[in-house]
Amino acid sequence: MGRKTIDFPVWLDDRVQHIEAVLDQLLPQETVVPESLHEAMRYAVLGGGKRVRAALVYAAGEAALQSGTPASAQEIGLDHAAAAVELIHAYSLIHDDLPCMDDDTLRRGRPTVHVQFNEAAAMLAGDALQPLAFELLGMMPIAPALIVQATQLMARSAGSLGMVGGQAIDCDSVGVALSKEQLQQMHSMKTGAMLEASVLLGGIVAGAGSAVRQGLEDYAAAIGLAFQVVDDILDVTADTATLGKTAGKDAAGNKPTYVSIMGLDGSRELLHALHAQAHAALLPLGPAGTHLGGIADYIVGRDR
């Protein structure tokens, strides 16, 4: 455990810097027509973000490989998969921030895309990031059958039974009393689906067998929910400057949250249980799961 606490921040910082460079390279340059669209896409994706999803892809890829340095093809494959999940995440934030949705003006401490550009540009930037994510998966230098698995997983996780579906339930729930079960379903779709997809994509790219995939799935389910519980806790305990986005937004908008349903103490108890579940799921993976464990600790302990 001593080794992990020293190494994990170094590993995470390295991965965050690495995915930033990968995204910078894979996104069309601002000099490519249409320049304004590419400028908005790059503004939305680059220069910020916790990169939790990319880190999950890399950590799961390492865990599934069960060895030291991944082969070159797998490295490129993980880069593309990590970039793809970050593009889907960025597009969802752009659209969520639009006036017809959350109407947010601040994101990662900067003006949101529709404030910096305009609403049409923001919608189109999001619309263009989504197919780019699928294009990046298609460019992975791995077996076509694995690419198809990856594409299917991301399509389902991003669609009406995943991320967008959860967002739709969230929209329909403003001012509505949800049960804990309904809230969990909403979040497992809205946030959990793409977090879980990130973990499983790492496993697919690394050619994980079914036993490892099961461990990854169990781990992913736990941290997917934990992530949202932390978000809800931070919405009431953190301030806007620390968060880099408007604090108290969900409470003010009468949106159901874990805190509004279970209270702050109940939410913290749930969080600790999910944290333990995540670590338990990693036990069969042995030392290869160290960085996944580090990400679980990071998610639970984050303050923004």
Next chain:
Amino acid sequence: MGRKTIDFPVWLDDRVQHIEAVLDQLLPQETVVPESLHEAMRYAVLGGGKRVRAALVYAAGEAALQSGTPASAQEIGLDHAAAAVELIHAYSLIHDDLPCMDDDTLRRGRPTVHVQFNEAAAMLAGDALQPLAFELLGMMPIAPALIVQATQLMARSAGSLGMVGGQAIDCDSVGVALSKEQLQQMHSMKTGAMLEASVLLGGIVAGAGSAVRQGLEDYAAAIGLAFQVVDDILDVTADTATLGKTAGKDAAGNKPTYVSIMGLDGSRELLHALHAQAHAALLPLGPAGTHLGGIADYIVGRDR
């Protein structure tokens, strides 16, 4: 030619009815959670539309097969590809109609999605249709390497260097004087890319060789542009009731069109040249290209 003029409308009508049934089956039912999202997605996709893109997939698939009835796997593959291009088209219409874009209230003679539901629902329905299109391609019962080709083609055609890129240029061009070349680039991205993708997808699913693919590409380039020229002509010559959408919209919005740049007569001359190019590209395909020829005639002759 006598045979074609009798048979083509019957074939087209059959394909339009068929893709309607396929879409009805492949879209999530309104009883599936989240019901409101699936209702909006089905409203946007079903019950209308010329289904030109689906027809192109089927006709190109037939042309590439060079034989009678396609095998079952290829039939299912063509159904999925045809449905996928119609979903991408439907999503683009939903987003184009939003207030921050064209702000249109009428589409296919019915209220647009954001009028029938609300803006957030319309944006999310579009956002969810896009990954569903990729999911359908991934479900095609053909070789994984061909699925990856299809996915890549659709991702590029729908993205910032294709459909969405053309839309962005269109948005940036309101009130700006475009040259004929700039207008063609915009339209070849905005409308042409997905029409061309529809043709090429049919070829990929049917396992077309490089010679046939070249013929399909040349045909697709010509009808892609012809389609937009007709749209621009109809915008000034047809009335709203016939179009099923607001006529005169582009002229009133000071948007550059073929008619505004080349005049009505010049636009009609260009249209006839593109029509001839499309038929010339089909000559090497022989009788197998009959329905593609029929679609070219249909696109040039349509009144809505």
